[in-house]
Amino acid sequence: MIPYGRQDITEEDIASVVDVLRSDFITQGPAIERFEQAVAECCNAAHGIAVSSATSALHIACLALELGPGDSLWTSPNTFVASANCGLYCGATIDFVDIDPRTYNMSVDALAAKLTQAEAAGSLPKVVVPVHFSGQSCDMKGIRALADRYGFKVIEDASHAIGARYLGEPVGCCRYSDITVFSFHPVKIITTGEGGLAVTNDPIFASRMYRLRTHGITRDPGLMQEQADGPWSYQQIELGFNYRMNDMQAALGYSQLQRLDAYVSRRRELAEGYDAQLIGLPLVRPFQHPDTDSSHHLYVVQVDQGTAPVGRGMLFNQLRECGIGVNVHYIPVHTQPYYRALGFRRGDYPVAERYYANAISLPLFPKMEDTQQDAVIAALEHALTVPGK
Numbered sequence: 001m002i003p004y005g006r007q008d009i010t011e012e013d014i015a016s017v018v019d020v021l022r023s024d025f026i027t028q029g030p031a032i033e034r035f036e037q038a039v040a041e042c043c044n045a046a047h048g049i050a051v052s053s054a055t056s057a058l059h060i061a062c063l064a065l066e067l068g069p070g071d072s073l074w075t076s077p078n079t080f081v082a083s084a085n086c087g088l089y090c091g092a093t094i095d096f097v098d099i100d101p102r103t104y105n106m107s108v109d110a111l112a113a114k115l116t117q118a119e120a121a122g123s124l125p126k127v128v129v130p131v132h133f134s135g136q137s138c139d140m141k142g143i144r145a146l147a148d149r150y151g152f153k154v155i156e157d158a159s160h161a162i163g164a165r166y167l168g169e170p171v172g173c174c175r176y177s178d179i180t181v182f183s184f185h186p187v188k189i190i191t192t193g194e195g196g197l198a199v200t201n202d203p204i205f206a207s208r209m210y211r212l213r214t215h216g217i218t219r220d221p222g223l224m225q226e227q228a229d230g231p232w233s234y235q236q237i238e239l240g241f242n243y244r245m246n247d248m249q250a251a252l253g254y255s256q257l258q259r260l261d262a263y264v265s266r267r268r269e270l271a272e273g274y275d276a277q278l279i280g281l282p283l284v285r286p287f288q289h290p291d292t293d294s295s296h297h298l299y300v301v302q303v304d305q306g307t308a309p310v311g312r313g314m315l316f317n318q319l320r321e322c323g324i325g326v327n328v329h330y331i332p333v334h335t336q337p338y339y340r341a342l343g344f345r346r347g348d349y350p351v352a353e354r355y356y357a358n359a360i361s362l363p364l365f366p367k368m369e370d371t372q373q374d375a376v377i378a379a380l381e382h383a384l385t386v387p388g389k
């Protein structure tokens with residue numbers, strides 16, 4: 001089976017994890033800070049907070065922005081459930097903004113329209129979470145302008161987008177947002193096994209997130225609410241979690257980060273290979289906005305319902321039968337049973353639903369061989385060409 005995504009682990013990666021295992025600290029040692037600083041530096045952000053997953057990063061990012069009961073968080077329906085669940089963890093309500101039919105990212109026009117209505121109804125969101133789907137940045141300038149006008153905070157879910165750029169700057173520089181979050185799950189651009197990281201330029205949000213990842217405990221006398229008992233003192237000043245990343249993960253992440261540019265270039269090369277070789281097939285190929293340089297986490301095509309001899313479901317089965325590990329990103333979050341029980345219905349976000357009905361993610365990972373890509377293209381040609389036509 002050619003997988004849709006796969007991690008790449010080198011001998012250097014293994015050696016760097018082994019070094020940690022032989023060292024004095026396997027968690028909360030020096031590898032964490034080194035990794036945090038390296039990621040922050042690579043995306044021109046002031047602070048990096050490494051945690052156990054992007055999900056936990058989203059959760060503590062929401063808390064740092066003081067999202068709570070009575071507030072609402074808006075995100076894209078075309079994302080992994082974590083982008084919405086983080087708001088529910090905080091007791092906030094969730095709402096969605098439909099996507100742009102070309103980029104599959106949150107539509108800024110739809111956001112503007114929904115904000116106008118929400119302002120009239122007195123129900124403006126506190127936090128908006130744009131998701132850089134497939135590694136292509138959202139229209140962050142447009143979102144920033146709306147954030148300034150309506151006063152909401154912005155968390156970029158850049159789980160797909162470490163190594164991507166927007167208007168010449170790295171995603172994660174937080175020029176247009178308060179906090180940006182990355183995922184290091186094995187299918188993502190670089191991996192720590194499980195892991196995530198939040199970057200921000202705001203020292204207050206950063207110190208709040210450092211505290212929340214470890215139980216809400218501070219050792220900073222300046223933040224303690226009472227006189228310290230002694231030099232051993234720590235005080236829990238709010239309710240936090242154990243969301244720490246360990247040093248083995250951080251060492252792996254640091255080692256992987258050295259290959260970020262090479263990974264993104266190879267992904268781009270493969271994406272361009274698909275772009276060129278899928279011409280002529282009844283597929284909608286991904287659109288790249290000129291303001292963006294994608295990290296090409298996913299290569300998604302839509303089956304053209306009008307002209308393709310088979311629909312997405314049939315194509316998916318045929319490709320899987322040929323050993324091509326295709327996938328589908330994403331089932332719109334609001335159509336999940338849990339979210340429907342909260343009151344959402346099919347039909348609420350028609351652009352995301354129409355996109356989902358036809359979408360299929362083709363294999364794409366840095367160690368994918370050209371011959372594997374040729375096999376994927378040949379299988380697509382076979383499935384999408386009507387015999388005798």
Ligand SMILES: *Cc1c(COP(=O)(O)O)cnc(C)c1O
Pocket residue numbers: 052053054055056079080082083131157159160182183184185194195196
């Ligand atoms: C993978 C992913 C997440 C969650 O990442 P974890 O590190 O697995 O918690 C969140 N949002 C998006 C868009 C993702 O793709």
